[in-house]
Amino acid sequence: MFTAPDPNQNHLLAALLDAEFDRLAPHLELIPMRLGDLLYDSGGKLQYVYFPTTSIVSLLYVLENGGSSEIAGVGNEGILGISLFMGGNTTPSRAVVQTGGFGYRLKSHILMEEFNRAGPVMRLLLRYTQALLTQMSQTAVCNRHHTLDQQLCRWLLLTLDRLPTNELTMTQELIAGMLGVRREGVTEAAGKLQNLGFIRYRRGHITVLDRAGLTDNVCECYGVVKKEFARLLSDVHQRQGTPPPAR
Incomplete structure (x- = not known):
């Protein structure tokens, strides 16, 4: 809608x-x-x-x-x-x-x-x-310290947190540029996540099928960022009576 x-x-x-x-x-x-x-x-x-x-x-x-x-x-x-x-x-x-x-x-x-x-x-x-x-x-x-698979999980989860859908329009070239790695590395990491059933990748489109799976495989960095935003900004929605978005 x-x-x-x-x-x-x-x-x-x-x-x-x-x-x-x-x-x-x-x-x-x-x-x-x-x-x-x-x-x-x-x-x-x-x-x-x-x-x-x-x-x-x-x-x-x-x-x-x-x-x-x-x-x-x-x-x-x-x-x-x-x-x-x-x-x-x-x-x-x-x-x-x-x-x-x-x-x-x-x-x-x-x-x-x-x-x-x-x-x-x-x-x-x-x-x-x-x-x-x-x-x-x-x-x-x-x-610096985590695998590309973990970095990709972190990037996908942070992106999903800002969207109302589980569909992302994003090429592997663009993801590689975001993460500062070679495209071949993103192809391999995305392939692993797809084989695990966490995502489905079609040219220029990523569908997250199992968010819990991504969460189980992400590094601690996602949780640190999420926790800090919640700690500092948890009250901002209530001030106009709007509840925080579901996560």
């Missing part, structure tokens, strides 16, 4: 008290976020911040030789552009849409006006930033 776009589909926007939301709402611009869209590039000035609703965006670090690796993903739980309110107008990462959908963008100066009130919005954004930094650090640990 089609659900009409609504800013409250983003958990941070849904957490705002009425007065705060009413100040920002007239400035929120609904935009399509298409697979592969570049929202901002390394070193570029942040003109907007973005609140994904039905899309997922990857934060990528791109090396001089063209290689890249995902350092974090942002979906309906978060915001893109934390560098703005952390003291800088640029970021070393690149933001690319990983899963197409919709989101809202807000001019940077509007957000900063609200942030500089030093009230609930500032505290909410700083808590989210702490959770995002946990995801970034855990991704670095995972990529």
Whole structure:
């Protein structure tokens, strides 16, 4: 069933008290976020911040030789552009849409006006930033110490947490770019998960058949990230009377 776009589909926007939301709402611009869209590039000035609703965006670090690796993903739980309110107008990462959908963008100066009130919005954004930094650090640990099979399970589960479906539109080339590995490695890892009956892979499409199986085979990193987001942001849905999404 089609659900009409609504800013409250983003958990941070849904957490705002009425007065705060009413100040920002007239400035929120609904935009399509298409697979592969570049929202901002390394070193570029942040003109907007973005609140994904039905899309997922990857934060990528791109090396001089063209290689890249995902350092974090942002979906309906978060915001893109934390560098703005952390003291800088640029970021070393690149933001690319990983899963197409919709989101809202807000001019940077509007957000900063609200942030500089030093009230609930500032505290909410700083808590989210702490959770995002946990995801970034855990991704670095995972990529260094855990098998590609475990990394793929982690990536799939974190992606599913942000979607209302078990269907992912994603090629193995794109997954390889996210994980910073060769495509052949992703092919082998995906093949193992498919043979175990956890997923079904068809060209450009992944269907998760057994989420419990992925959870049983994922490394500890998924649980660490999930627990930290829950610890820091567990109350954000209740503030407007919206229950947390089922997991």
